[in-house]
Amino acid sequence: MTGQILEPSTPAIRVRGLRNSFGEQVVHENLDLDVERGEIIGVVGGSGTGKSVLMRAILGLRPPQAGEIEVLGVDALSDRARESGLIERNTGVLYQNGALFSSLSVAENVSVPLKEHYSELPEDMIHDLAMLKIRMSGLGEDAGAKLPSQLSGGMRKRAALARALALDPALLFLDEPTAGLDPIGAAAFDELIKTLQRALGLTVFLITHDLDTLYAICDRVAVLADKRVLVNAPLAEVEKFDHPWVQEYFHGPRGRAAQAALAKEA
């Protein structure tokens, strides 16, 4: 709804000199990251390298100890961004566990951000918009009235995706979207993300451990290691990067299997 009014020529995300720490533990030091508009960037790294902490900092949920963050051309750490909710209105987030309200139906869940940001809209219009997002996420009409507990894991992910898309965001954050899905369900979810990204012109920040997802849909991959973004480039370049974690990740047994699957499809 409002994505386009935010400085269309600037990168979707620009991070410079970021420092995040918890007490003595430094998670990020001097971290830089650029995410271009309209791309799917896969964010990978070993457990505890700070992928979620980075996402939370970009979303303004936890201010960093130092550094600059711009989202859609707006200084994300400024009072203006915080007070106006500008970034919140232009970003959708799918959290790892879905984070749906268990006592609300799927349609009510998807309506929450609409009611919060567009309280002047009549109830029936909010419901129609929610149902549109539910269908866009590949769920049937009947899913709208169901509680999250009445859905399968894959369907819950789609419901959470519908809620993330509720405000027509320019920028979509996905935290391990295929975790817990079987390989067929995961591939279908990847396909859905790619289709929606193309159709809606979304920029997607995707945290994943899933090599198949990286090969299937990511335009670029940012690797977190040694407290920073080690490399941020197309996959073919990242695979060759000389770092023990990168080499183990991409050229270990699972990396080789994902590359073989891609070669078979081509």
Ligand SMILES: Nc1ncnc2c1ncn2[C@@H]1O[C@H](COP(=O)(O)OP(=O)(O)OP(=O)(O)O)[C@@H](O)[C@H]1O
């Ligand atoms: N609220 C918090 N309080 C203290 N430490 C935290 C907090 N949140 C994160 N951390 C620490 O920051 C580090 C990075 O955590 P984060 O969840 O971002 O890792 P991650 O790369 O997303 O890991 P995973 O791949 O396992 O999900 C971890 O060592 C974690 O313990």
